[in-house]
Amino acid sequence: MNIHTPEVQRRALTNLALDGALFVAFLVATAPRFTGIAIHEWLGIALSAAVVTHLVIHWSWIIGVARRFFNRTTGSARLNYALNTLLFVVFTTIIFTGLMISETALPWIGIRFEPDRFWRQLHHLASDVAVFLIGVHVALHWRWTVNATRRLLARFSRKTAAFNAAPVLRKEAQQ
Amino acid sequence: MKTIWRIVAILAAALVVVGALIGLRQTEVLARSLPEPDRAHLEAGIEYDRFAPGGFERSERGEFVGDGFARGHHTAREPDARGIIEAVKNLLIIGVIIALVVGASPITRRFLRRCSPPRAEARPPA
Numbered sequence: 158m159n160i161h162t163p164e165v166q167r168r169a170l171t172n173l174a175l176d177g178a179l180f181v182a183f184l185v186a187t188a189p190r191f192t193g194i195a196i197h198e199w200l201g202i203a204l205s206a207a208v209v210t211h212l213v214i215h216w217s218w219i220i221g222v223a224r225r226f227f228n229r230t231t232g233s234a235r236l237n238y239a240l241n242t243l244l245f246v247v248f249t250t251i252i253f254t255g256l257m258i259s260e261t262a263l264p265w266i267g268i269r270f271e272p273d274r275f276w277r278q279l280h281h282l283a284s285d286v287a288v289f290l291i292g293v294h295v296a297l298h299w300r301w302t303v304n305a306t307r308r309l310l311a312r313f314s315r316k317t318a319a320f321n322a323a324p325v326l327r328k329e330a331q332q
Numbered sequence: 333m334k335t336i337w338r339i340v341a342i343l344a345a346a347l348v349v350v351g352a353l354i355g356l357r358q359t360e361v362l363a364r365s366l367p368e369p370d371r372a373h374l375e376a377g378i379e380y381d382r383f384a385p386g387g388f389e390r391s392e393r394g395e396f397v398g399d400g401f402a403r404g405h406h407t408a409r410e411p412d413a414r415g416i417i418e419a420v421k422n423l424l425i426i427g428v429i430i431a432l433v434v435g436a437s438p439i440t441r442r443f444l445r446r447c448s449p450p451r452a453e454a455r456p457p458a
Contacts, residue, residue: 184419184422184423184426185419187418187419187422188416188417188418188419188422189415190412190414190415190418191411191413191414191415191416191418191419192411192415193409193412194409195409196411209339209342209343212338212342213335213339213342216338232443233441245345245349249345249346249349249350250353252346253346253349253350253353254353260409275357279353288422288425288426289425289429291426292426292427292428292429292430292433293429293433295426295430296429296430296432296437297433299430299434
């Protein structure tokens with residue numbers, strides 16, 4: 158199978174763009190003082206939808222490794238799977254506890270919970286753990302990220318070169 | 333249709349986690365292991381969360397922040413440009429973790445290769 162077909166490349170670049178956006182959104186969501194509580198909460202809800210999209214996109218990998226987990230698979234795939242499962246649990250914890258302590262988003266739709274120190278502390282603890290796990294997650298996919306970014310930059314520079322060359326070529330063609 | 337089933341499966345898995353969290357809340361197993369809020373803040377009638385990022389540094393400097401949750405959900409209602417420091421700090425932490433893991437990856441790969449099942453040896457053509 159040729160892994161450099163335009164279709165595969167296009168999918169990889171779409172993944173890179175989505176994952177990049179997810180990473181930036183996560184980073185911004187970890188700083189509610191910067192965004193203010195309202196944006197923090199809505200961004201968190203949007204992030205949960207983005208995480209579901211991320212999982213749906215990588216569904217075949219999830220199912221494939223889950224089937225082979227106890228039989229024949231590489232150690233790195235096993236490590237990745239365990240880490241991703243942990244990340245899923247932590248993200249679900251962040252989103253759920255975030256909803257339980259929501260001050261803007263849920264009250265906006267008429268749902269209000271009693272303030273609870275337990276959910277609040279768990280929310281902060283889980284977000285700290287998530288920073289660490291995201292670091293490891295990105296590190297384990299670092300080679301792919303670097304390669305895909307290089308390909309994206311190469312494509313972008315090719316397009317820019319073609320765009321810059323177009324008027325010159327047109328002028329030459331007219332002459 | 334396939335995508336909808338996948339989303340349902342993901343949400344079902346998330347529900348299992350939520351159920352476990354609610355169960356933990358009921359049994360108070362986790363509640364006991366979480367740190368108690370600072371006594372000084374409790375005495376002042378303010379529930380101060382040491383676990384809120386930024387909260388630790390403040391308590392270390394001995395400053396009393398009267399407005400409770402440093403990052404939290406009381407003071408952070410309005411956006412503040414200075415809050416970007418927290419995002420930068422997290423980016424730095426992630427950067428350090430990436431550097432450490434990527435730096436250690438040759439050793440890890442060698443270890444994981446040892447753990448993975450041996451590949452079937454290629455048979456010579458008959």
